[in-house]
Structure formats: structure tokens, C-alpha cells
Amino acid sequence: MCLAGSYGGKPILVGRRMSALLDLQSELASRFGVVSEVVAADQSTEDGRARIAAKVEELDAIAALLAAGVTSVGQFDVNKISDYHSLIETNVLGFTDLLACIVNIFKRRRSETAILAISSLGAETSLPYQAVYGASKAYITTLIQALSVELRGAGVSVGTFVPGGIDTAMAAHSDLRWGRMGLMDADRCAALAVEALVRQRRMTVPGLGNGLAYLASRTLPRHLVGRVAALPYRRPE
Numbered sequence: 095m096c097l098a099g100s101y102g103g104k105p106i107l108v109g110r111r112m113s114a115l116l117d118l119q120s121e122l123a124s125r126f127g128v129v130s131e132v133v134a135a136d137q138s139t140e141d142g143r144a145r146i147a148a149k150v151e152e153l154d155a156i157a158a159l160l161a162a163g164v165t166s167v168g169q170f171d172v173n174k175i176s177d178y179h180s181l182i183e184t185n186v187l188g189f190t191d192l193l194a195c196i197v198n199i200f201k202r203r204r205s206e207t208a209i210l211a212i213s214s215l216g217a218e219t220s221l222p223y224q225a226v227y228g229a230s231k232a233y234i235t236t237l238i239q240a241l242s243v244e245l246r247g248a249g250v251s252v253g254t255f256v257p258g259g260i261d262t263a264m265a266a267h268s269d270l271r272w273g274r275m276g277l278m279d280a281d282r283c284a285a286l287a288v289e290a291l292v293r294q295r296r297m298t299v300p301g302l303g304n305g306l307a308y309l310a311s312r313t314l315p316r317h318l319v320g321r322v323a324a325l326p327y328r329r330p331e
């Protein structure tokens with residue numbers, strides 16, 4: 095929405111649910127007169143990634159915002175291993191393979207290209223009660239940092255966007271002690287992510303509160319940071 099509204103971009107909308115994509119597509123058309131493409135595809139499957147990459151190639155896309163992600167909430171040993179499988183297949187394996195495909199396509203473009211991956215402040219703090227999710231985001235942050243060095247001079251900028259809690263469906267399902275309090279507005283967060291993509295920022299921590307939390311995560315002892323990061327979660331009885 096922000097890409098179309100503020101920058102006149104013609105996005106390729108990706109997700110698993112075609113109905114949600116079609117709703118967004120018609121909203122973009124009616125509000126901004128923007129023609130967008132939809133690809134109903136699952137990032138965790140080879141076929142899904144191939145179809146996303148094919149559309150990126152076909153439409154000469156020059157920017158990618160990699161935001162697909164899933165979480166798993168609760169005590170580590172209580173969660174089902176199948177939850178961890180699908181989380182890792184989406185956030186780690188699927189993300190890595192799709193990223194590699196897009197980097198490969200973008201390296202062949204004549205114009206400058208940009209990729210922004212949505213990580214999380216949990217990558218910096220560790221996330222007790224969302225531990226595997228936090229670890230998957232730490233993977234994304236580290237991978238992108240390494241790539242940003244490898245790709246210097248290749249015409250492909252890569253960066254991470256590192257939000258704290260955002261007021262979305264994911265947060266609503268995260269069993270947070272204080273509900274929506276302290277969560278960043280989703281539209282505001284999305285606007286800052288799009289700006290980071292357009293300006294090709296290496297790393298963006300959106301909002302003052304998240305900025306302070308990020309600084310604290312770099313300076314305070316790790317175990318203390320982890321304990322503070324656990325506070326918003328309800329403890330098991």
C-alpha cells in the first residue's frame with residue numbers, strides 16, 4: 095500500500111491466500127489507480143519460490159521486500175516439532191532460497207536494485223517464549239549483513255528492517271501479557287520499511303522506543319536483555 099501510495103510503485107503482491115491478495119489488489123487500484131500483480135505462493139515450498147522468482151524475472155522488478163514470516167509461541171519444549179519445521183521452512187530455508195534466486199536475478203539487471211528483509215528486534219535480544227522464531231530472525235540479520243559486504247559493487251543493495259512488536263495478526267496470536275499496548279501501528283511501520291527499501295538503508299530500527307531497546311541490547315549483559323525480552327509474554331502456569 096505505501097509503495098503504491100507514496101512512490102507510485104507497481105508491486106507484485108505475494109502470499110498464500112489468494113483472496114487476501116485480490117482484496118489488496120483491488121484496494122490499490124481503487125485508492126491509487128495502481129496496477130499490481132498477485133502471486134499466490136508458499137515461500138516454504140520449492141514450487142512457490144519458483145513462481146515468485148519467475149514473476150520477479152518476467153516483470154523486471156528492481157526491488158524486493160521480503161516480509162513473509164511465521165512464528166511459534168510458548169515454552170520451547172511444549173511446542174510441537176511440526177511447528178518448528180514449518181517455521182524453519184518459511185523463515186530460514188524458504189527465505190534463503192528465495193533470496194538467492196532474487197539476488198541472482200537482480201545481479202543481471204542494468205539498473206540499481208534493492209532488497210529489504212524484515213527481521214526483528216528479537217534477533218538482537220533473543221526471544222524467550224518465541225525462541226525458535228527469534229533465532230530464525232537472528233539468522234536473517236546475520237545472513238543479510240554478510241551479503242551486504244559480498245554484494246558491494248554488484249548493483250544490489252541488501253538491508254534489514256528490525257522492528258519490535260507490530261500491531262498485526264502475528265502479534266495478536268503471540269499471547270502477549272499487555273495485549274496491543276506498546277505495539278507499533280502496522281501502517282506506520284510499513285511506511286518506514288518502504289522508505290528504508292527506497293533509500294537502500296543497510297539496517298533500520300523503526301521508532302524511538304525500538305531504537306533505545308536496540309541500543310540496550312548491544313550494551314547490557316545478554317542474560318539481562320533476554321530476561322527483559324521475556325517480560326511481555328505470559329508465563330506458563
Ligand SMILES: NC(=O)c1ccc[n+]([C@@H]2O[C@H](COP(=O)([O-])OP(=O)(O)OC[C@H]3O[C@@H](n4cnc5c(N)ncnc54)[C@H](OP(=O)(O)O)[C@@H]3O)[C@@H](O)[C@H]2O)c1
Nearest residue numbers: 109110111136137138161162163214259260262263264265
Ligand atoms: N508482528 C510483529 O510483532 C513483528 C515484529 C517483528 C517482525 N515481524 C515480522 O514482520 C513480517 C510480517 O509479519 P506480520 O506481523 O505482518 O505477520 P502476519 O500478520 O502473520 O502476516 C504474515 C504475512 O506473511 C505472509 N506469509 C506467511 N507465511 C508465508 C509463506 N509461507 N509464504 C508466503 N507468504 C507467507 C502472510 O500471508 P499469507 O497468510 O496469505 O501467506 C502475511 O502476509 C514477518 O517477517 C514478521 O516476522 C513482525
